[in-house]
Amino acid sequence: xxxxxxxxxYGPGTKMLFALIRVFSGHPPxxxxxxxxxxxxxxxxxxxxxxxxxxxxxxxxxxADRELMAAYVSKVNQSAFCIxxxxxxxxxxxxxxxxxxxxxxxxxxxxxEDGLRATLRMxxxxxxxxxxxxxxxxxxxxxxxxRQQVEDALAVCAAFNTTDRLADAFxxxxxxxxxxxxxxxxxxxxxxx
Amino acid sequence: MRDExxxxxxxxxxxxxxxxxxxxxSPEQRARAFSNSGIGPPLDVLIGKIAAxxxxxxxxxxxxxxxxxxxxxxxxxxxxxxxxxxxDRLYEAGLAALDEATVNGEADNAT
Numbered sequence: 001x002x003x004x005x006x007x008x009x010y011g012p013g014t015k016m017l018f019a020l021i022r023v024f025s026g027h028p029p030x031x032x033x034x035x036x037x038x039x040x041x042x043x044x045x046x047x048x049x050x051x052x053x054x055x056x057x058x059x060x061x062x063x064a065d066r067e068l069m070a071a072y073v074s075k076v077n078q079s080a081f082c083i084x085x086x087x088x089x090x091x092x093x094x095x096x097x098x099x100x101x102x103x104x105x106x107x108x109x110x111x112x113e114d115g116l117r118a119t120l121r122m123x124x125x126x127x128x129x130x131x132x133x134x135x136x137x138x139x140x141x142x143x144x145x146x147r148q149q150v151e152d153a154l155a156v157c158a159a160f161n162t163t164d165r166l167a168d169a170f171x172x173x174x175x176x177x178x179x180x181x182x183x184x185x186x187x188x189x190x191x192x193x
Numbered sequence: 194m195r196d197e198x199x200x201x202x203x204x205x206x207x208x209x210x211x212x213x214x215x216x217x218x219s220p221e222q223r224a225r226a227f228s229n230s231g232i233g234p235p236l237d238v239l240i241g242k243i244a245a246x247x248x249x250x251x252x253x254x255x256x257x258x259x260x261x262x263x264x265x266x267x268x269x270x271x272x273x274x275x276x277x278x279x280x281d282r283l284y285e286a287g288l289a290a291l292d293e294a295t296v297n298g299e300a301d302n303a304t
Contacts, residue, residue: 002255005265039266042216043273046207053200078248122287131286137294150291155200158284165276168247169239 001031002171006038027179031172032085032163047162052192054155061152063188064093065116068103069156072120075104076127079164081172086160088177088184118143119150123157208281211274218267226271227278235261236271243275 001007010018014037021029029037036044055066067090074082087104091097102110107120118140126132140150166172175183212223225231229244235257242250258268 002252003265003269005269009265038269041210042214042270043207043211046203046210050200050203050207053203057200080248126283126287130283132290134290134293137290141294147291147295151198151288152200154284154287154291155204157287158204158280161280161283162276165243165247165279166273169243169250169272169276171250171252 001034001173002169006031006034006170009038010034025182027182030085030175030179030183031170032081032167032183035166035170035172048193050155051159051163054152054159056191059152060146060149061156062093064090066152066156067093067187068100068116069120069123069153070160071100072103072107073123073127073157073160074164076124077161077164077168079167081167081174082160082164084174084180085183085187088180089187092181092184092188115140115143115145115149119145119153122150123153126154126157127161204281204284208277211270211277216270217264218270222267223270223274226274227281229275229278236263239268240271240275243272244279247276 017037018029018034021027021033036048038044055070056063059066061069067086071083071086071090074086083104087100090100094100099111103112103120107117107124110117122132122136122140125136137150141147145153208227212227213220216223218226226236226240229240232240235254239250239254239258242254255268259265263271
């Protein structure tokens with residue numbers, strides 16, 4: 001990572017935790033995990049709480065749908081680490097890699113429900129252009145998506161617009177496909193807390 | 194009015210913490226990074242990229258900020274503020290558009 005404190009600036013307790021992770025998983029913790037352990041009172045604690053609520057809290061969206069939104073927003077931001085992590089997680093959650101790849105390759109032709117497609121289209125526009133109109137929102141609502149679902153999707157979008165930026169700014173190291181798979185399994189089992 | 198929910202409260206707590214919590218950079222510096230405005234060179238390049246084109250951040254952007262006297266801990270905080278700030282603007286813009294799209298529907302429901 002670009003800041004040396006994020007590689008080495010941890011206290012003895014956290015260093016011991018990282019060592020345990022290495023022993024049990026066979027790999028050092030990914031940079032996404034290290035970031036939230038650095039001075040957690042400044043960012044990590046509140047960020048984990050918000051992200052977990054958005055991704056695993058009660059919602060009419062499935063966990064798989066929300067992981068797909070995370071992957072899609074990351075794709076729009078061209079955030080390589082987060083695309084890899086959430087493509088793997090959405091793939092495991094849906095048990096359908098072809099569907100996830102199709103959405104990331106071409107949203108308009110992907111084999112998904114129109115409501116999810118309209119929601120992803122709106123999140124993409126918001127992320128890319130920084131704004132959306134009431135007409136954009138009416139399109140999502142008229143595709144059968146509830147107001148609460150739109151709010152829930154906006155929270156996922158906010159969480160990943162932050163995480164994507166931090167991954168790219170701090171320079172998270174990409175993982176091997178096997179390690180992205182292992183990370184996805186962890187995120188589906190334990191969430192973001 | 195929209196009911197408060199746990200998610201929005203959690204996001205507000207994150208925003209409040211990075212802007213006003215204890216840190217090594219001043220609340221004024223953090224507020225400028227958060228809003229991506231009023232930042233002098235060379236830090237303006239790094240913060241501007243985080244807001245607009247985060248995939249284009251380079252080692253040189255960090256090196257320039259450190260050469261100008263910012264410590265690693267200060268940059269840790271200001272980078273986070275820039276990222277959370279952009280996300281907060283997107284979140285608010287989305288919620289405002291949603292409010293605008295549903296205000297009539299809600300008024301109809303209420304009558």
